[in-house]
Amino acid sequence: MIPMRKENLECKDLERINSFLYQEKTGFLGLVDDKLPYVIPLNFVWFDGAIYFHGAAEGRKVNIIGENAKACFTVSANQGTLTDPVPAETDTAYMSVMIFGEVELVAKLEESVKAMQQMLDKYVPGYYDKPLSSSHVEKYRSSLGSRTVIYKIKALEMSAKENPMQLDKLFYHGKTQHHDRTR
Amino acid sequence: MIPMRKENLECKDLERINSFLYQEKTGFLGLVDDKLPYVIPLNFVWFDGAIYFHGAAEGRKVNIIGENAKACFTVSANQGTLTDPVPAETDTAYMSVMIFGEVELVAKLEESVKAMQQMLDKYVPGYYDKPLSSSHVEKYRSSLGSRTVIYKIKALEMSAKENPMQLDKLFYHGKTQHHDRTR
Numbered sequence: 071m072i073p074m075r076k077e078n079l080e081c082k083d084l085e086r087i088n089s090f091l092y093q094e095k096t097g098f099l100g101l102v103d104d105k106l107p108y109v110i111p112l113n114f115v116w117f118d119g120a121i122y123f124h125g126a127a128e129g130r131k132v133n134i135i136g137e138n139a140k141a142c143f144t145v146s147a148n149q150g151t152l153t154d155p156v157p158a159e160t161d162t163a164y165m166s167v168m169i170f171g172e173v174e175l176v177a178k179l180e181e182s183v184k185a186m187q188q189m190l191d192k193y194v195p196g197y198y199d200k201p202l203s204s205s206h207v208e209k210y211r212s213s214l215g216s217r218t219v220i221y222k223i224k225a226l227e228m229s230a231k232e233n234p235m236q237l238d239k240l241f242y243h244g245k246t247q248h249h250d251r252t253r
Numbered sequence: 254m255i256p257m258r259k260e261n262l263e264c265k266d267l268e269r270i271n272s273f274l275y276q277e278k279t280g281f282l283g284l285v286d287d288k289l290p291y292v293i294p295l296n297f298v299w300f301d302g303a304i305y306f307h308g309a310a311e312g313r314k315v316n317i318i319g320e321n322a323k324a325c326f327t328v329s330a331n332q333g334t335l336t337d338p339v340p341a342e343t344d345t346a347y348m349s350v351m352i353f354g355e356v357e358l359v360a361k362l363e364e365s366v367k368a369m370q371q372m373l374d375k376y377v378p379g380y381y382d383k384p385l386s387s388s389h390v391e392k393y394r395s396s397l398g399s400r401t402v403i404y405k406i407k408a409l410e411m412s413a414k415e416n417p418m419q420l421d422k423l424f425y426h427g428k429t430q431h432h433d434r435t436r
Binding site for chain 1: 270273278279281282283284285288289290291292293294296321323324326327329330331334336340341343347349351353369372373376377379380381385389390392393400401426
């Protein structure tokens with residue numbers, strides 16, 4: 071129901087892509103562990119042409135990245151099921167973005183602070199009354215036992231697709247407005 | 254904010270996992286294209302210990318599977334952001350499931366019909382007044398120009414994690430019930 075190969079679904083509107091990536095809360099980071107795929111759900115922010123996320127400085131993800139940093143970061147939102155009198159034509163309204171690049175550690179404190187601030191602005195807007203301090207991020211990056219680091223994926227390639235909502239086909243509580251069940 | 258390495262977040266309640274996979278609409282299929290990761294959002298159903306989805310009988314996904322059928326299928330739901338007086342302790346309530354296996358084509362018509370019926374039951378429950386006929390699925394599988402097939406991933410390995418919601422920490426419109434902004 072998500073026919074990614076349909077070229078006419080391609081979305082090239084960067085403003086729309088930016089606002090989609092701002093709004094969506096979970097991204098799926100695909101990595102390659104030798105020949106095995108590994109897909110991790112993550113909170114993230116998107117700015118300056120890169121995906122930023124944070125995570126532990128150790129663990130399977132970190133080990134994989136050390137061997138192969140290639141990444142595919144996918145974000146998708148289901149915006150409803152679109153009905154059709156022909157069952158096989160049942161479809162999904164969605165938007166999705168795929169970003170390809172390499173995972174790298176953010177080494178600069180200033181860039182880490184900026185990424186963390188963007189995370190707070192996205193996930194808990196208005197919750198803190200002061201901007202994040204560098205010393206807090208520094209402490210956070212170096213905490214013994216639970217050291218956490220900021221990673222980024224600069225988008226080397228990117229594709230976005232959208233299958234727009236059609237209100238008259240939208241499935242809702244067993245029927246649509248049309249209520250056309252013939253087949 | 255999704256610390257997958259925390260072992261105490263592991264969920265072993267199969268009934269809970271089943272109902273989560275029934276409820277969630279989008280899964281993320283991770284594949285390996287040579288050494289490159291590729292993550293595709295898909296509609297899916299989960300039954301008899303396998304993920305089923307459908308897709309075109311041609312395209313990049315099919316080419317990749319022909320070379321390397323190894324798959325990681327991840328489903329995750331963000332259930333809210335959990336605030337904390339310490340910014341770095343901001344957390345996410347979520348549930349996620351990762352399924353590892355290999356993508357295979359469903360060759361048997363009977364199994365294809367069952368999978369398609371489960372798709373309809375999940376995505377458009379109550380919309381059709383008759384069950385799906387074998388002839389409809391057969392026609393659908395062999396349509397010229399847009400041949401579509403059913404794939405499955407038998408779960409060889411599976412892991413589920415859950416960071417439960419804490420209502421008193423849940424972020425909602427700029428604050429929580431506690432409204433504790435000190436740091």
